[in-house]
Amino acid sequence: MHQSHTQHQLALIQRPSSFKCDACNMEDSTKDMSYKCVDCPFWMHKSCADAPTSFVFHFHQKHPLMLSFSLPQVYHKFAQHCRLCNGKLGELNWLYYCSKCRYFAHFQCARSRQMLRCCFTFASIFTYLFDACFFLSLHLAF
């Protein structure tokens, strides 16, 4: 059971599925374990399921951004855009946001931007980073 899909049981599977991940919207590329719903086509990477629910990203250090599995209802009135790619945020997209600053970013944009930064500084501050970056396990696989 995961907070983003509370209506059904999820099964952890070893083999990547060919479905598009419901969290990051990407087809499998991580060779990661996955969660698959036993009752419907819902599917997501284990690494997506394990993403931190709040995280201080380097591109928004004032406040931690909160993970949401859909655009919160209060923001539906106006079209909201991702600050990182400028793309529209669909109501069903996973996103990270700061309610104080009205800062929104697609889940996958926030994650890849953070990973880029980590890879860039990877060599010099490896040990520090290892503790600091929840996303590190993802790019160790690259």
Ligand SMILES: [Zn+2]
């Ligand atoms: Zn995913």
Ligand SMILES: [Zn+2]
């Ligand atoms: Zn389901």
Ligand SMILES: [Zn+2]
């Ligand atoms: Zn985006």
Ligand SMILES: [Zn+2]
């Ligand atoms: Zn903020």
